[in-house]
Amino acid sequence: MEPPIHSMNDLFAQLGLPSDQAAIDHFIEAQRPLAHSVALHEAAFWTPAQAAFLRDEILENADWAEVVDELNARLHAR
Numbered sequence: 001m002e003p004p005i006h007s008m009n010d011l012f013a014q015l016g017l018p019s020d021q022a023a024i025d026h027f028i029e030a031q032r033p034l035a036h037s038v039a040l041h042e043a044a045f046w047t048p049a050q051a052a053f054l055r056d057e058i059l060e061n062a063d064w065a066e067v068v069d070e071l072n073a074r075l076h077a078r
Contacts, residue, residue: 011067015050028071033078040072 012019017027034043041055054071057064 005063006067008067008070011064011071014064015053028074032075034075036076040068040075043075 006014008024009019009021012024012027017023031043031045034040039055041051041058043051046054053064054068056062057068
């Protein structure tokens with residue numbers, strides 16, 4: 001199995017968010033759990049550009065899809 005192309009740190013940087021591990025952990029703790037009925041890109045805390053990026057990466061199964069899926073799982077976890 002190949003390692004993911006992008007890391008969670010890379011994703012947060014791409015989204016224009018602080019991308020050090022402590023900031024990522026804090027963001028996830030502060031925003032979770034997302035209701036299971038809320039798609040990741042529909043969460044109220046994203047800007048329109050961030051939401052579009054997250055949606056498009058999943059729909060297109062693009063390079064970022066694996067790490068976006070990981071973020072989705074972490075934000076929906078209780």
